[in-house]
Amino acid sequence: xxxxxxxxxxxxxxxxxALSGMLDPVRVLxxxxxxxxWDPSLAFVLGGAVTVSAIGTVLAGRMRAPVLAESFDxxxxxxxxxxxxxxxxxxxxxxxxxxxxxxxxxxxLSLLMPKALVFVAAMLSGMWLYRIxxxxxxxxxxxxxxxxxxx
Amino acid sequence: MSFWAPLAGGMLIxxxxxxxxxxxxxxxxxxxxxxxxxxxxxxxxxxxxxxLAGLIPGPLIFAAVAGHSPPVRILASVPVLVLAGLLVGFxxxxxxxxxxxxxxxxxxxxxxxxxxxVGIFMLTAAATVFIVRHVLGGSGS
Numbered sequence: 001x002x003x004x005x006x007x008x009x010x011x012x013x014x015x016x017x018a019l020s021g022m023l024d025p026v027r028v029l030x031x032x033x034x035x036x037x038w039d040p041s042l043a044f045v046l047g048g049a050v051t052v053s054a055i056g057t058v059l060a061g062r063m064r065a066p067v068l069a070e071s072f073d074x075x076x077x078x079x080x081x082x083x084x085x086x087x088x089x090x091x092x093x094x095x096x097x098x099x100x101x102x103x104x105x106x107x108x109l110s111l112l113m114p115k116a117l118v119f120v121a122a123m124l125s126g127m128w129l130y131r132i133x134x135x136x137x138x139x140x141x142x143x144x145x146x147x148x149x150x151x
Numbered sequence: 152m153s154f155w156a157p158l159a160g161g162m163l164i165x166x167x168x169x170x171x172x173x174x175x176x177x178x179x180x181x182x183x184x185x186x187x188x189x190x191x192x193x194x195x196x197x198x199x200x201x202x203l204a205g206l207i208p209g210p211l212i213f214a215a216v217a218g219h220s221p222p223v224r225i226l227a228s229v230p231v232l233v234l235a236g237l238l239v240g241f242x243x244x245x246x247x248x249x250x251x252x253x254x255x256x257x258x259x260x261x262x263x264x265x266x267x268x269v270g271i272f273m274l275t276a277a278a279t280v281f282i283v284r285h286v287l288g289g290s291g292s
């Protein structure tokens with residue numbers, strides 16, 4: 001059942017990305033180009049997304065456990081550490097260079113664009129590079145290292 | 152310019168996030184989902200694979216319903232795409248999230264770490280675009 005939920009959530013996410021225009025690097029870069037002809041679209045995407053996600057957050061806050069699982073598996077760390085700062089900075093530079101972040105890049109794979117494939121391959125390589133240079137860390141900087149209770 | 156499509160698309164994304172949280176108790180953060188799938192023994196990779204199995208065909212289904220393919224204009228050159236991909240891959244894992252994990256879910260949860268992350272990556276992304284387009288004069292990415 002959880003897998004079906006995840007599948008449907010993924011479908012909604014992918015369709016949302018397509019509808020919102022966020023699959024299009026030109027549009028994303030238009031939002032990031034604050035000194036040029038500014039395209040505020042991404043603000044509406046984030047605004048809509050955060051608002052609806054917040055409803056889920058409020059609901060979840062009133063629940064002892066999620067509907068289909070034993071417990072919530074969410075980050076609880078609150079410390080803003082060097083890894084968060086550096087990682088976010090590097091991610092931002094990469095995002096500003098190509099206008100792709102992980103979600104849109106992965107979703108664009110289905111459209112069979114060679115350049116999207118190049119980006120995703122490089123992204124996976126970057127993730128792998130992270131993994132081999134930081135042994136033993138599950139990349140949850142600042143979060144409680146709780147073992148996952150269920151899958 | 153009409154903003155209903157960005158808003159509606161965003162709300163779909165938010166629905167996805169809310170649904171995954173309330174029903175499965177998980178965060179819809181793409182960099183984390185992809186990153187952990189690269190580690191074969193991680194618990195929970197069943198749902199992560201299922202999520203991607205929905206995410207990837209999503210735009211195709213949208214195209215079928217809407218009657219046209221969503222625009223995806225990739226102007227960056229291959230070398231820039233490689234550099235960008237490496238930075239995004241490494242950076243999102245180091246920083247524990249991206250626009251979906253920190254931006255959508257983290258801000259909704261009022262997470263201080265996510266506020267910091269979003270502020271920082273928005274800033275460096277905008278600065279990068281500024282330098283590339285207005286300082287170096289390249290408009291090809």
